[in-house]
Amino acid sequence: MRKMILSCLFAAAFATISQAQHFINSLSAPTAGQAMASAGTDAPDTTPKAPVYNPNARTCLPQFPGGEKSMLTFMDTHLQYPKMAKLNSFEGKVVVRATVAANGTLEKIEVKNPVDPILDAAAIEAVKAMPKWLPALQMGRPVKCNVNIPVNFSLN
Secondary structure (H helix, E strand, C coil), rough: HHHHHHHCCCCHHHHHHHHHHHHHHHHHCCCCCCCCCCCCHHHHHCCCCCCCCCCCCCCEEEEECCCCCHHHHHHHHCCCHHHHHHHHCEEEEEEEEEEEEECCCCCEEEECCCCCHHHHHHHHHHHHHHCCCEEEEEEEEECCCCEEEEECCCCC
């Protein structure tokens, strides 16, 4: 009985090893008409190249041309205080949010902190009249970035 069980186990083990060997051989040697799904050494590398971090590359926020003083001068000359707001003594600081695109143009101009609809509209018109900004730089490349532009309305 023992000899019979041992011989069955031996036969089963031999059959399993034989099938495994056949499977391994079929993987390593494709038959005619079959091609292996692997890239050859002459294939071009299509892996996208990630930018290499350069600690010396410039990274900075967007800036009005000429800096903050130039922006204040621009606002003094281009901001129109609405007559209705003057008559009703409306004052306050309207914060306008805009996106400085990679080419420096202002996009998506909207009021972030409203004061009064009349003052909000005047602030948006002044921001729309601004020239192109110097765009934000990330690793030396221009990128779009949001900015908050405070516009002060004061009767003094």
